[in-house]
Amino acid sequence: MATVSTQPTAHSAVAHGPRPLAIVGKALIYLILGAWAILVIFPMVWAIMTSFKTDQEIFFSPWALPAKPIFDNFVRAWTTARIGEYFINTLIIVLPSLFLTLLLSSMAAYVLARFEFRGRNLITYLFLIGMIFPLFLALVPLYFVTQKLGLLDTYPGLILVYVAFSLSFTIFFLINFFKTLPKELGEAALIDGASQYDIFFRVYLPLARPGLITMGIFNFLGQWNQYILPNTLMITNDDKSTHYVLSQGLYYLQAKQFYGSDWSGLFAAVTIVMIPTLVVYLIFNDRIEKGMTAGAVKG
Amino acid sequence: MNRGKNGLIVSFLALPLALYTLFVLLPYFSAMIFAFTRWSGLSANIRFNGANNFIKLYADEKFWNALSHNGIALVVLPPVIIALGLFFAFLFTQGISLSRFFRIAFFFPQVMSVVVVAVLWSFIYHPTIGLLNGFLGAIGLTQFASFPWLGDRGTVFGAVLAMVVWQSVGFYMVLFVAGMQGIPNDYYEAAEIDGASSWVKFWNVTVPLLWDTIRTAIVFLAIGAMDLFAQVTVMTNGTGGPSRAADVVPTYLYSTAFSQGQFGYATAMGLVLLILVFILSVVSLRFTAREAFEY
Numbered sequence: 001m002a003t004v005s006t007q008p009t010a011h012s013a014v015a016h017g018p019r020p021l022a023i024v025g026k027a028l029i030y031l032i033l034g035a036w037a038i039l040v041i042f043p044m045v046w047a048i049m050t051s052f053k054t055d056q057e058i059f060f061s062p063w064a065l066p067a068k069p070i071f072d073n074f075v076r077a078w079t080t081a082r083i084g085e086y087f088i089n090t091l092i093i094v095l096p097s098l099f100l101t102l103l104l105s106s107m108a109a110y111v112l113a114r115f116e117f118r119g120r121n122l123i124t125y126l127f128l129i130g131m132i133f134p135l136f137l138a139l140v141p142l143y144f145v146t147q148k149l150g151l152l153d154t155y156p157g158l159i160l161v162y163v164a165f166s167l168s169f170t171i172f173f174l175i176n177f178f179k180t181l182p183k184e185l186g187e188a189a190l191i192d193g194a195s196q197y198d199i200f201f202r203v204y205l206p207l208a209r210p211g212l213i214t215m216g217i218f219n220f221l222g223q224w225n226q227y228i229l230p231n232t233l234m235i236t237n238d239d240k241s242t243h244y245v246l247s248q249g250l251y252y253l254q255a256k257q258f259y260g261s262d263w264s265g266l267f268a269a270v271t272i273v274m275i276p277t278l279v280v281y282l283i284f285n286d287r288i289e290k291g292m293t294a295g296a297v298k299g
Numbered sequence: 300m301n302r303g304k305n306g307l308i309v310s311f312l313a314l315p316l317a318l319y320t321l322f323v324l325l326p327y328f329s330a331m332i333f334a335f336t337r338w339s340g341l342s343a344n345i346r347f348n349g350a351n352n353f354i355k356l357y358a359d360e361k362f363w364n365a366l367s368h369n370g371i372a373l374v375v376l377p378p379v380i381i382a383l384g385l386f387f388a389f390l391f392t393q394g395i396s397l398s399r400f401f402r403i404a405f406f407f408p409q410v411m412s413v414v415v416v417a418v419l420w421s422f423i424y425h426p427t428i429g430l431l432n433g434f435l436g437a438i439g440l441t442q443f444a445s446f447p448w449l450g451d452r453g454t455v456f457g458a459v460l461a462m463v464v465w466q467s468v469g470f471y472m473v474l475f476v477a478g479m480q481g482i483p484n485d486y487y488e489a490a491e492i493d494g495a496s497s498w499v500k501f502w503n504v505t506v507p508l509l510w511d512t513i514r515t516a517i518v519f520l521a522i523g524a525m526d527l528f529a530q531v532t533v534m535t536n537g538t539g540g541p542s543r544a545a546d547v548v549p550t551y552l553y554s555t556a557f558s559q560g561q562f563g564y565a566t567a568m569g570l571v572l573l574i575l576v577f578i579l580s581v582v583s584l585r586f587t588a589r590e591a592f593e594y
Contacts, residue, residue: 029393030395030397032387036468041404043422044419047422062427062429105315108315115307117304117308129324132577132580133327134525134526134576136568136572137327137330138326138569139326140326141327141329143556145329149321163318164318165322167323171315195303200311224412226412227414228529247415248414251417254421254533255536255537270419281403281410285402285403289402292470293474
């Protein structure tokens with residue numbers, strides 16, 4: 001009988017000897033896990049393969065490998081279908097917003113975690129609202145607030161909205177993180193004549209690095225993949241210029257297919273969007289899994 | 300002792316609080332007011348109409364239709380995803396090799412944006428060039444040739460839910476595996492001495508000790524079942540499906556507001572959504588409450 005081991009790789013068949021029943025059980029485990037792995041991987045591989053085909057091949061031999069890989073699909077997706085512009089728009093928005101999210105959240109979290117002051121509990125509760133209220137309730141007023149401020153359909157507008165909606169969860173995560181850091185370090189630095197700002201930027205912020213990395217990954221994925229907010233707030237997408245981010249642009253391309261046009265270009269667009277995520281994930285999978293499952297505590 | 304403390308508190312909280320107040324608190328607060336008005340966005344005067352929006356909602360068949368789909372998602376998604384996640388996590392912790400490969404493969408869909416996944420699945424469901432009909436044809440089920448999974452009112456919402464399961468299972472598996480690896484081996488050894496089988500150990504040791512993680516997953520998935528905006532929008536091309544057969548409250552809310560300009564009415568739906576999410580969270584936490592196991 002195989003043990004339920006707490007280390008997935010350690011013991012198992014080797015320790016118990018290859019009994020016939022155990023071998024059948026093991027084979028069954030691999031069969032089931034393997035089937036799901038194929039179910040996950042195969043559609044992506046198929047999409048990538050299809051992105052190298054011509055439209056004729058896609059329609060008349062959807063299963064065959066491309067006769068000759070067509071790289072032009074990617075060029076068309078990047079330029080004519082404007083994936084390149086959407087990509088750059090997304091970068092222009094997510095990079096500053098990620099930086100501001102981490103900076104502002106760590107400042108607020110530090111103060112809320114380390115100091116007693118009037119109104120601390122009230123502020124903490126206020127930040128809870130952003131975590132539990134559904135985004136859809138805020139959507140209509142948010143549209144008009146950004147419009148009133150002249151920030152509708154602008155990069156700074158979406159950046160500020162991303163930051164504002166990322167604060168709650170990031171602050172709560174970092175409050176718990178700052179609470180684990182020893183108080184004595186700050187007190188000692190104060191005696192040595194350091195200012196409160198020095199203590200934050202030189203002592204505690206560097207110590208908070210692991211927490212910041214986790215929240216950085218969590219927010220990067222959340223903001224990079226965000227769809228509802230840009231869909232509501234970014235409007236311009238005409239011949240001259242576009243403010244769309246990747247998720248909007250990809251949906252726009254797919255919606256256009258209903259009027260029949262460039263399937264191979266669309267497959268190439270999906271591949272272009274998928275591949276960087278895949279590469280980044282393969283390199284940082286450990287940290288990404290930790291960062292994202294940290295978000296599950298959110299419930 | 301804390302020299303310069305007040306200046307730091309004020310300067311560090313000012314900016315985050317200002318942004319948060321402007322873009323999060325103010326919209327939520329105004330929503331509570333908008334929900335009781337009749338407002339089409341353009342006219343400057345907003346007229347209060349008391350509970351009329353809610354009375355109208357109560358009689359709105361399209362709203363109930365949308366809500367019923369969230370209801371189906373609520374009944375289907377948490378049990379299916381948690382059962383599959385637990386099952387895979389259980390197999391995964393039986394001491395297998397290639398565990399890193401399985402973990403990475405299973406988790407990857409969760410890293411991709413919902414829009415990318417929904418576009419990918421629209422390819423899969425495509426009547427003629429799609430992977431699904433190709434596969435069904437290959438195993439001899441030719442009656443499905445060119446069947447439009449997303450164009451048929453009987454299958455469109457099921458097709459959306461299948462995609463959600465596909466995308467989420469790996470995430471919950473990883474979550475459960477992390478929880479299982481935190482359970483001390485002593486418990487399993489004790490159970491083994493009593494002659495417990497793997498199955499018994501799973502139900503009597505793993506599940507109770509993992510209960511807090513499972514509860515979190517239930518609440519998380521229940522709240523997620525109230526959303527599904529991006530999935531439905533992309534897969535039905537913004538229509539909510541044939542005869543709105545996949546419409547959910549968020550897609551109906553969005554089109555009521557931004558296509559029809561009924562902003563007050565749409566916000567009233569948002570308020571109902573808030574109340575439902577609250578009730579769901581409280582109910583699923585109460586319903587799943589058990590005595591905590593310390594270990």
